[in-house]
């Protein structure tokens with residue numbers, strides 16, 4: 040150990056090492072090596088660098104720390120414990136209980152412990168984002184830095200520097216290799232996010248061994264090319280050197296900073312230090328014993344935290360954070376009287392509330408046989424909502440003119456270095472980073488949306504999964520939703536994508552049938568504050584249905600509803616003998632078939648089913664009213680793969696769907712070719728009814 044730290048600092052750092060070893064050993068699984076190696080930088084960030092109040096961990100003006108190398112979770116749990124971060128109560132109020140107790144650490148990776156294998160947002164207050172899938176944390180940290188910039192742009196006023204927070208992310212070789220990190224770094228450099236600092240643990244080790252097996256690029260030059268400042272520290276145990284580069288970062292105003300730090304995995308362990316074997320397995324009791332002796336600790340004590348180590352944090356982050364928060368709070372009190380409207384917005388954001396009247400401008404679309412594409416009505420509705428929702432913002436991966444996601448009202452403007460309160464984001468062709476960045480923005484209190492062609496949802500799926508896992512209410516706006524894309528052909532025609540999104544728990548998927556269902560979908564999506572939503576929209580025009588004749592759109596938020604029912608000669612509804620179920624563009628097709636079947640005396644019901652997920656959470660009574668269990672003659676129509684539909688049509692029902700990839704050609708021809716015609720729906724239904732009579 041170098042002499043670059045005081046005895047007490049060394050003791051605190053070694054405490055983190057020992058907690059990490061002990062917890063992984065007790066769990067008999069986990070990753071001890073990197074928390075041990077990175078204990079010094081973790082200590083420095085938490086106890087000296089972060090402007091963070093452990094007693095107010097949700098403070099909007101705080102600095103943020105993202106452990107992108109999520110496998111090193113014991114580093115974070117140890118730090119949150121030592122910093123005395125407080126737990127949130129059921130209404131997100133701060134309690135005086137610890138977010139991470141020593142018992143929680145003793146139960147690392149066990150059911151009931153908030154200390155899961157990888158840091159899970161929402162399990163422990165102080166975890167800013169779920170990490171584990173490498174690269175995601177880095178990209179999310181860019182979104183957090185963006186959000187801080189945006190808050191500063193909108194809310195900072197002369198004499199009121201309300202927002203000047205910084206975002207730090209610790210990452211490893213794995214993060215550095217992931218493509219998403221490159222996309223995100225490129226954008227961070229482009230946006231000159233000087234409040235962003237990535238700390239790269241350059242330890243030459245990944246799971247399979249030496250990084251030289253698979254990684255030989257010049258990271259320094261790569262990041263310089265992205266427009267970053269790149270700084271180096273030769274030994275992570277050199278606290279003065281770390282302090283110096285962190286100061287340089289703070290003093291830099293025109294670009295993000297990458298700090299490349301050399302470390303030795305499992306530092307302090309006599310046999311395992313420097314070995315890839317220390318990455319993801321317990322060190323073993325003997326090696327832990329030897330390590331503790333080498334570090335000058337009592338080898339017989341486990342989960343040991345000395346009082347003076349707690350005191351070091353009391354005097355560090357706990358005291359400094361309390362002062363910083365109190366100063367901010369005092370400033371905010373004055374801000375409230377000088378800028379009451381902006382202060383009210385901030386309070387709304389803190390409470391995760393929607394602004395008053397956010398949907399007041401959402402219009403009702405008049406009946407129109409020619410209609411409009413749902414991507415067009417989406418663009419109109421998005422603008423109507425965003426106009427009254429100042430912190431609703433986002434953009435597209437270079438497809439805004441096609442996705443119709445540009446916010447066009449006065450003052451919307453583009454987000455950029457010179458205009459950090461712009462509301463339109465140009466993410467370039469970087470779908471994966473876009474989604475993770477929007478996660479970071481939304482985690483920071485903004486309400487983010489992002490857009491691309493539906494078929495390219497595959498490019499951002501890992502980040503969507505994390506939105507869903509974390510319960511972050513991002514809006515995914517996905518247009519060009521089927522073979523209706525036409526001439527661009529099968530590469531651009533989604534097939535399995537609806538099924539793949541419906542498979543993600545806690546993601547609400549909407550596929551509206553016309554302009555008014557689009558508006559209703561937005562209303563339902565925006566209201567949900569603990570789940571992301573994907574709104575799936577057409578490229579092609581769809582008729583705007585006559586809602587004085589068909590059911591109104593109040594059923595959209597129930598996921599499925601009877602749009603048009605069977606009725607007798609007197610106009611009274613009667614029990615159907617057949618149910619047609621459609622989503623999106625196929626709803627009008629079902630209605631055409633419905634008319635023809637009715638003309639043949641068939642008692643037909645058409646159900647519009649914009650959201651499976653919302654339908655699933657309705658009471659059984661409602662679900663049975665829409666899809667009566669004894670009406671088993673059912674046909675579902677959706678220009679996508681069949682997967683999942685038999686749940687709604689039953690094993691004897693029919694699904695008119697895509698059986699393989701699409702084709703290149705005018706949409707109308709493709710619809711005929713693949714059987715999406717009223718004739719085929721009618722024939723399928725009649726065949727089914729006939730077969731049942733036999």
Ligand SMILES: Cc1ncc(C[n+]2csc(CCOP(=O)(O)OP(=O)(O)O)c2C)c(N)n1
Pocket residue numbers: 073108110171172173174210211212213214240242244245246304318
């Ligand atoms: C996207 C993704 N791919 C693979 C993994 C599995 N994984 C976890 S850690 C790791 C190696 C990471 O190496 P590095 O970042 O250098 O971490 P170190 O061993 O140095 O701590 C891998 C492949 C993962 N968590 N996420």
Ligand SMILES: [Mg+2]
Pocket residue numbers: 211212213240241242243244245
């Ligand atoms: Mg490594």
